[in-house]
Amino acid sequence: MTRKHIEILTHSLDETRKLGQKIGKQLAPGAVVALTGDLGSGKTVFVQGLAVGLDVPDDYYITSPTFTLINQYPGRHPFYHVDLYRIETRYDLEEIGLDEIMHGDGVTAIEWADRLEKDLVAGYLAIHLEIIDDDTRKILMDTYGLEGLNLI
Numbered sequence: 001m002t003r004k005h006i007e008i009l010t011h012s013l014d015e016t017r018k019l020g021q022k023i024g025k026q027l028a029p030g031a032v033v034a035l036t037g038d039l040g041s042g043k044t045v046f047v048q049g050l051a052v053g054l055d056v057p058d059d060y061y062i063t064s065p066t067f068t069l070i071n072q073y074p075g076r077h078p079f080y081h082v083d084l085y086r087i088e089t090r091y092d093l094e095e096i097g098l099d100e101i102m103h104g105d106g107v108t109a110i111e112w113a114d115r116l117e118k119d120l121v122a123g124y125l126a127i128h129l130e131i132i133d134d135d136t137r138k139i140l141m142d143t144y145g146l147e148g149l150n151l152i
């Protein structure tokens, strides 16, 4: 299967969340979603959508992990939300067991995935968000080994 690439403009938080939800519904155990983009671009909002699509109960409110690097939520599959904003060394990654998590039977979403060394995971969906203006975001999605996903 060929790689898929798509670019979408969203005009509200809700639209971005819906997009995440649509992707989340399709994610199978072992899937990794790698998110990049500036602070405030909507990575966490997209992850909240993934969680809805993965049937994480809505009494869990998903924010970026602040003091922890990783949060785990129950859902259709175990859902791991990782934020590497404060990551400093490769040792930190080993410390949190990211490698095992990504190769386990849950679904993993990673904010600031550009801080991760590429060879750590074989296949993933890359989501890059750009701030266009206050309410508009450009969202670029690229499959790297998850070509079965429906992006639109």
Ligand SMILES: Nc1ncnc2c1ncn2[C@@H]1O[C@H](COP(=O)(O)OP(=O)(O)O)[C@@H](O)[C@H]1O
Pocket (backbone or CB within 6 Å): 010, 011, 012, 013, 014, 015, 016, 017, 037, 038, 039, 040, 041, 042, 043, 044, 045, 046, 064, 111, 134, 135, 136, 137
């Ligand atoms: N189209 C949009 N999609 C996502 N978020 C948006 C959009 N327009 C405005 N926003 C705002 O941008 C912010 C995104 O925050 P957040 O998801 O925490 O960013 P990040 O995790 O990338 O730092 C929120 O305050 C949200 O209300």
Ligand SMILES: [Mg+2]
Pocket (backbone or CB within 6 Å): 043, 044, 064, 111
């Ligand atoms: Mg965030």
